[in-house]
Amino acid sequence: MKTRKFVDMSKLTLKALLSLGILAISLSSIAFAETNTSPISTNEQIPITLNIDQADEITTFYLEELSGIIPELSDWKDASTEPDITFYDLEGNITAYAFDVMKNNQYDGYIIASATKDKYPILEFSKGKLPSKISTMTKKSQLKVAKYASENKLSIEKSTPIYEGATFYYTEYNLQDSKNMVKKKVIVDLVTSKIISEDAENISAITGKVETVESDEIEEAWNDLENRMEGKSAGGKTVVITATSKAISNVPYYSANTAGCAPAAGAMVLGYWDTHGYPNIPSGNTLISELATAMGTYHGSTNPSTVDDGIETVCSNHGYTNFNAITYSGTMYMSNVVSEINANRPFVLGMYGAGTRVGGSTDYGDHGVTCMGYYYQGTTQYLKLHDGWDTSAPHYITYGNWDSAIPVWVRP
Numbered sequence: 001m002k003t004r005k006f007v008d009m010s011k012l013t014l015k016a017l018l019s020l021g022i023l024a025i026s027l028s029s030i031a032f033a034e035t036n037t038s039p040i041s042t043n044e045q046i047p048i049t050l051n052i053d054q055a056d057e058i059t060t061f062y063l064e065e066l067s068g069i070i071p072e073l074s075d076w077k078d079a080s081t082e083p084d085i086t087f088y089d090l091e092g093n094i095t096a097y098a099f100d101v102m103k104n105n106q107y108d109g110y111i112i113a114s115a116t117k118d119k120y121p122i123l124e125f126s127k128g129k130l131p132s133k134i135s136t137m138t139k140k141s142q143l144k145v146a147k148y149a150s151e152n153k154l155s156i157e158k159s160t161p162i163y164e165g166a167t168f169y170y171t172e173y174n175l176q177d178s179k180n181m182v183k184k185k186v187i188v189d190l191v192t193s194k195i196i197s198e199d200a201e202n203i204s205a206i207t208g209k210v211e212t213v214e215s216d217e218i219e220e221a222w223n224d225l226e227n228r229m230e231g232k233s234a235g236g237k238t239v240v241i242t243a244t245s246k247a248i249s250n251v252p253y254y255s256a257n258t259a260g261c262a263p264a265a266g267a268m269v270l271g272y273w274d275t276h277g278y279p280n281i282p283s284g285n286t287l288i289s290e291l292a293t294a295m296g297t298y299h300g301s302t303n304p305s306t307v308d309d310g311i312e313t314v315c316s317n318h319g320y321t322n323f324n325a326i327t328y329s330g331t332m333y334m335s336n337v338v339s340e341i342n343a344n345r346p347f348v349l350g351m352y353g354a355g356t357r358v359g360g361s362t363d364y365g366d367h368g369v370t371c372m373g374y375y376y377q378g379t380t381q382y383l384k385l386h387d388g389w390d391t392s393a394p395h396y397i398t399y400g401n402w403d404s405a406i407p408v409w410v411r412p
Helices: 027-032 052-069 071-078 135-151 200-206 215-233 261-274 284-295 304-317 334-342
Strands: 080-088 094-103 106-114 122-126 155-163 169-176 182-189 195-197 243-247 324-327 347-352 367-377 380-386 395-398 404-411
Touching (some): 052 071, 052 094, 080 106, 080 155, 135 169, 261 404, 304 404
Antiparallel strands (some): 243 367, 324 404, 347 404, 367 380
8 A cells, every 4th residue: 555645845836917897708618618629429528628818707707706705815806817827737738727916017916727627617826926936946946857957968948837736736848859859758846846757658647636526516616607707798797606714813824844744734733723822832943843753754754644643742742632633534525624614723634646756656746734714605615725835825725626635633
């Protein structure tokens, strides 16, 4: 059996101005556009793919809705969207579009829209930054590939941004020899700057990792969106499904760079409790280091089975034996998230799904984050996270945008 581990994803994160309310593309094109013109048989489902103009229309519409629902995004009401990055999968298919949110001609966040209708319309949004917008991260990855290319007497021909789902960002580099012949496709994890594939024939080993929620719920989400947009374009009152959200305040931001993502996620949870009745709990790097030791974190990697015990050990070391950290082994439903957040209990969330290292035997790209809020509107559901990458802003991701997820409830 493979041993799953949280892997240190040392990153800060995540993204033709169109005025709000302008709908330039017909809604029928959103509903029925396909990039593959061959008939769809009953035995083969081909995802409907949107072009960037259609995605921009949807993003602009969502921008206005989000600004009226989520307090921290209220200043997005007068903002606009600007196309930034087109993401692909490792087979060259478009997966998502990233749009910058622009306020007074200044960057104020990003929204990632799905390029296919087999996923929710909006996948992520935040006032933070994407990995590709952080120069220290991109330079580190570029230097790693440049060194690899030099050692193999190759040069970099081109690069392609890859999005494999929430928190999983890669760059594919085509390397060529002196005769301008492409010799290798190198895949680099943009967050860790690690080369995870050096063989084009093995690229398929890390594709198809993201598993979203039930297709009928996704279809309903698209239908809801199209109905609301139709009402807007017809000049009528926008049909807005009742939205529900809650965020726990005073959850600190800690970096996964210090000792790994799992200790950082646990430290953010305990950092909250430090200011809510448990003042003996340390803070910052001291707390992260203690958790890394208690969890048995090694080179940034942590076995999920040690996260709960590590949290309890650190709490006990500081005089608090009442903390109960529970690794939930069942399916995490949105109702579980709502229950914990409504009780003002942030928790550690292990997200899995970036696949197996080429030539390796353990899962690659698993990441631990702190969940401290939620937002849902109809069937569209998001989790609000402190991800250990961006230490200045929270991030929302679509619920279910992972292969699997294991929460660790932390209850004093």
